Amino acid sequence: MSWLTAPGHLLVCDLDGTLLRSDTSLSDAARDGLNALVAAGVAVTVASARSTAAMRPMLPGVDLRLPVIEHNGAYISDLRTGEHLITNALDAATAGKAVELLGDPIVTTWDGARDRVHFGPELNTGAGWFIAEKRRYADPRLTETADLHAVADREQVVMLCSYVPDDEAAGVAATVQAAVGEGARVWAALNAYSPGWSEVVVQSPLATKGAAILELRHRLGLAGEITACGDHVNDLPMFAVADRRVAPANAQPEVRAAASVVTGANDDDGVVTYLLDQLAILRREAEQ
Template sequence: MSWLTAPGHLLVCDLDGTLLRSDTSLSDAARDGLNRLVAAGVALTVASARSTEAMRPLLPGVDVRLPVIEHNGAYISDLRTGEHLVTNALDPAVADKAVELLGDPIVTSWDGRRDRVHFGPDLNPGAGWFIGEKRRYRDPRLTESADLRAVAARERVVMLCSYVPDEQAPAVAETVQAAVGDGARVWAALNSYSPGWSEVVVQSPLATKGAAILELRQRLDLDGEITVCGDHVNDLPMFAVADRRIAPGNARPAVRAAASVVTGTNDDDGVVTYLADQLAISRRAAGE
């Protein structure tokens, strides 16, 4: 029996930079490889900074049956329906302070009836890329809002994201973190899709991929090993809770350093190829 199909085992994969190629496409080979894993009995799901609205068009034909982790752990959700099974939102006062300091962030929230992505009328090139991508796949959450602090006061905010020039982003993140204290996690990360512009992200301290994996594992009544696959700094919290940590060759240096295995790059379908090979090796050894 493969470790992939061992009783209670859970496999969690990041999307961008891991399963997806650099142009955000999922190759036919990767799709087929993922489906072979599921068909073999692998308990497979994905954990992403993206929403279910964004995941669905990026995973055409992939048989993801388990709940997914969206927005870095802000939600555990049903991929097909978008229903949120777990929500980790910011405290309203913390969200208000962060919006005040960031000025014009993108605000991802739940208004009591539906998901929203609020944005102001003036978008810099980094934020323009973010909103433009969502317009291309007709994301129904998009909502232009003149008063983002009012949004933070009336809705459950799960993520704030401000696009800041690369050289300024670490200092901006440090300033916001100092102002909100333990009420939020704040970090800056380079965005490969929008060169020159980094994301400064603010989320609940409970909204991490690692915490969400442990919650999902409990809900699924799984008690075996955890294997995770990721490439970026937002994947490090799930590396921290995993027994096996797989990174593609294009992963950030800190992620490669924390990995148990480094595969080929995302553009070569390195992670899926490695997983499929591991399954095939175990089957040959078992004479299947």
């Protein structure tokens, strides 16, 4: 029996830069490959900084049956309904302090009845790209809000994201981290879709892809190995808990360095091709 189909094995793949091509599309070949893995009995799911509202139109025809990890581990959710099975939110005081320091971030929340993405009336180029993308697929969460600080007081904040020039991002992230201390995890990362603008992200310390994978595995009653596939620094926490770490050739340098295997690039469906090749090889070996 192959490691992909071994009892208790869990395969978790990032979306942007890993399964998705650089234009954010999922190729027909990748779709068919993912469905072939599911049909072969592989326990497959995805872990993304995106929401279920964004994932659904990006995964047309993919037969994902397991809960998914959204917003870097802020939620474990049912992909079809968007129901949150697990929520890791910031406490109100920490969220309020981060809003104050970042000035005009994009604030992702749960208001007790629905998911929301709050944004102010003035958007820089980086944040404008983010909101424009959400408008293209009619994201129902979008909510223009004048007083973002009030949002932090009345709703569960699961993520704050501020777009800052690349050369300022590390400094901004360090300032916010120093101010919020252990109440949040803050990091900066380049945004491939909006050149020149980096994301400064603030989330609960519990909201990581790695912690979410371990929680999901526990909830599913799985006890086998974990294979994680990713390209970005927010994928490193899931690499840290994985037995097998797969990165496409386009992955950021620190992600490639942490990988067990580097495949072809995302625009060539490198990760799915590698997984299908491994499934075929291991099946042939089992038959010999």
